[in-house]
Amino acid sequence: MSAFTYRNGVLHAESVPLPAIAERVGTPFYCYSTAALESAYRAYADAFAGMDASICYALKANSNLAVIRTLARLGAGADVVSVGELKRALAAGVPASRIVFSGVGKTRAEMRTALGLGIYQTNVESLPELEALSEVAASMGVVADTAVRVNPDVDALTHAKISTGRKENKFGVDMELARSVYARAASLPGVRPVSVAVHIGSQLTDLAPFRSAFERVAALVLALREDGHDIRRVDLGGGLGISYRGEVPPSLADYAELVRATTGGLGCHVTLEPGRSLVGNAGILVARTVYRKAGVHRNFLILDAAMNDLIRPSLYDAWHTILPVDEPARDAAEEPMDVVGPVCESGDTFAVQRALPPIGAGDLVAFLSAGAYGAVMSSTYNSRPLAPEVLVNGSEFAVIRKRPTIEELMAAEEVPAWL
Numbered sequence: 001m002s003a004f005t006y007r008n009g010v011l012h013a014e015s016v017p018l019p020a021i022a023e024r025v026g027t028p029f030y031c032y033s034t035a036a037l038e039s040a041y042r043a044y045a046d047a048f049a050g051m052d053a054s055i056c057y058a059l060k061a062n063s064n065l066a067v068i069r070t071l072a073r074l075g076a077g078a079d080v081v082s083v084g085e086l087k088r089a090l091a092a093g094v095p096a097s098r099i100v101f102s103g104v105g106k107t108r109a110e111m112r113t114a115l116g117l118g119i120y121q122t123n124v125e126s127l128p129e130l131e132a133l134s135e136v137a138a139s140m141g142v143v144a145d146t147a148v149r150v151n152p153d154v155d156a157l158t159h160a161k162i163s164t165g166r167k168e169n170k171f172g173v174d175m176e177l178a179r180s181v182y183a184r185a186a187s188l189p190g191v192r193p194v195s196v197a198v199h200i201g202s203q204l205t206d207l208a209p210f211r212s213a214f215e216r217v218a219a220l221v222l223a224l225r226e227d228g229h230d231i232r233r234v235d236l237g238g239g240l241g242i243s244y245r246g247e248v249p250p251s252l253a254d255y256a257e258l259v260r261a262t263t264g265g266l267g268c269h270v271t272l273e274p275g276r277s278l279v280g281n282a283g284i285l286v287a288r289t290v291y292r293k294a295g296v297h298r299n300f301l302i303l304d305a306a307m308n309d310l311i312r313p314s315l316y317d318a319w320h321t322i323l324p325v326d327e328p329a330r331d332a333a334e335e336p337m338d339v340v341g342p343v344c345e346s347g348d349t350f351a352v353q354r355a356l357p358p359i360g361a362g363d364l365v366a367f368l369s370a371g372a373y374g375a376v377m378s379s380t381y382n383s384r385p386l387a388p389e390v391l392v393n394g395s396e397f398a399v400i401r402k403r404p405t406i407e408e409l410m411a412a413e414e415v416p417a418w419l
């Protein structure tokens with residue numbers, strides 16, 4: 001059940017009417033539901049109960065400390081791709097022993113920080129990165145538990161910009177090279193190759209690509225064991241999709257069954273790195289209509305939110321359901337509107353010719369399914385301060401990231417003395 005529903009004609013987050021939040025923090029703002037975050041995590045935990053598995057939340061989807069903390073309290077580990085995310089995970093209460101460090105270009109300094117903290121595993125994506133990790137670890141007198149992320153050359157059947165498991169993508173080590181990379185790993189002093197990692201893309205709504213990838217990982221684990229490597233873990237990445245526009249993603253029960261069927265016989269500890277499927281439907285973006293502009297060819301709703309706040313429609317042609325916060329009459333006639341922001345780019349468009357009930361200037365609207373890859377991808381383009389984030393819990397809410405002032409944005413800049 002969605003955490004964002006109409007009650008008495010007004011869209012609520014759990015028991016909080018959205019206009020009450022708008023009044024407190026202004027618009028636009030992100031709003032997350034504790035109940036939705038918790039139920040998404042529990043659904044994962046339940047589906048994988050009884051399996052030797054860890055759920056390491058992929059912070060890239062939403063790295064607000066309060067969001068991470070909500071999941072960490074339930075037992076989530078973390079998948080991080082930078083020292084910034086690593087520090088956030090720790091600050092939010094995820095123990096280092098539950099943190100996986102992923103990413104295609106970790107610097108030596110980042111490796112040093114992560115190894116110094118004693119993280120669970122480092123996933124490398126190339127031979128030079130493996131060699132750098134060994135060098136850094138050896139210089140610190142430690143041995144890094146390491147996975148090589150392999151590229152299984154599987155089409156994830158998702159948007160090209162979030163597909164990561166094809167041979168032409170920058171991610172992972174080609175399957176054909178994997179055994180030689182593990183052989184090199186075994187010869188290096190600072191790494192212990194204990195795991196095979198894979199992640200083929202995001203927003204997958206079909207299990208078939210997962211099946212192909214996991215089967216290839218399982219076959220590789222057996223081959224590596226034959227080569228004498230002590231592979232005890234597999235990291236199967238994230239990628240499970242959510243419903244933005246009526247997609248029906250695979251159930252967690254079926255996904256867990258697939259994991260069991262493809263890798264269960266290996267006796268490996270399984271790490272999962274879900275991001276979007278934990279937080280995507282737990283958040284919305286709320287904006288106010290500034291103007292309704294009637295044109296000869298098109299009618300526009302111009303909002304106070306823009307592509308700098310939510311870039312997914314511009315970047316991926318992503319669809320977000322848009323709801324008026326005041327519930328429209330059941331028989332309200334819909335009209336096609338282009339929903340846009342005020343930024344000086346034609347790409348600053350949320351929806352084209354979207355059939356919407358009447359929405360007037362001053363009205364609030366909500367973009368659903370904005371909890372993942374929303375606030376984290378926002379910028380201050382056009383000197384627009386980052387939208388605040390709010391977490392709702394039952395009938396209370398708290399600002400979990402405040403809106404900076406323009407003065408705060410400018411404070412990081414300096415005009416040189418010669419000017």
Ligand code: PLP
Pocket residue numbers: 058060061079102103199201202203237238239240273274275276277
């Ligand atoms: N793990 C890795 C290595 C990733 O690159 C990503 C996202 O691209 C994820 C996990 C999380 O993916 P998702 O949010 O689709 O679950």
